[in-house]
Amino acid sequence: MFSPQGPSLRELAIQALSSVERGYDLLAPRFDHTPFRTADSVLDATADALRPLGPFGQGLDVCCGTGAGMRILKPLCQERVTGVDFSTGMLAQAREAHPDAEWVQADVRALHFAEAFDLAVSFGALGHFLPSERPALFAGVYRALRPGGLFAFPIGAPPPITSGWYWALLGFDLAMRVRNAVWRPPFVMYYRTCPLHAVRDDLTAAGFTVTTAPLTPLGRREDGSPRYRLILARKPARPD
Structure with a gap:
């Protein structure tokens, strides 16, 4: 799962016992060599779906990490592109x-921007927010x-209960709940x-009109x- 340039088990353990912010500060130099970085196939499929729009x-x-999302934002946007994350x-x-993009350190649960952007994207970040925190995130966007x-943003279908991935993800979430119950x-990350x-x-409650588009290049179940x-x-557009 990890390239030779990726983090060691010891480094991952230290990250897992840190706060989210400190953990990602530690992981940052090696993050792009881990499976946690959004795959180019997901970015490209997202770009293909957004291009006609x-x-x-x-x-x-939003929650830009090391900037993988710029792979699609730069070609799609004719003006300034910005990434926001809380990890230094x-x-x-x-x-x-x-270096040609703008980078802002901020807690995305309290974004300070006001009617500044035409397109916002996010990749692989929702699991870092408890369900009770999503309304603040979506309201800020x-x-x-x-x-x-x-x-x-892309969202994956849940794996079937007969899949090994179903049990792997369930086990990971249970382990994280135990870790968070006994460690501060x-x-x-769920x-x-x-x-x-x-x-x-939650998006509808924030005021958005929500539709979905299948990312067919990424396969079918x-x-x-x-x-x-x-x-x-x-x-919604402002009435004329």
Whole structure:
């Protein structure tokens, strides 16, 4: 799962016993050599789905990490592109890789932007937010978008109960719950706390109009349904 340039087991253990922010600061120099970095196939499928909806003006990557999302934001957006994250270490890596973008350190549960962006994206970040925290996250993105702006992110279908992945993800989440019950500071990272119906409900409550698009290049499950969908949350346009 990890390349030779990736973190050692000892480094992963230290990260797991840290806070989320400190853990990612430690992991940042090696993050792109781990399976936690969003795969290029997911980024490319997202770009293909968004391209007919553009071009866009200014773009925002929410929880940008080391800046992988710039792979799609730069070609899709005609103006400034910005990444926001709370990890100093991750932002340092992003800034080095993409010096032409703007990078902002902030807690995305309290975004300070107001009607500044036409497109916002996010990749692999929802598991770092408890369900009770999603409304604040989505409300902040809603404020950050201009009227008519779009918030897009991929979401995977849950693996079937007969799949090894189902039990692996269940085991990981259970282990994290035990870890957070007995160790401080907590490290919030869960894989099973953001089902499609709950995410859709929270986005709708924030004011978005929500649709989805299948990311067919990423394959289909045995029942024919797509393995991934792209959430398309649109902020209503201002009436003329």
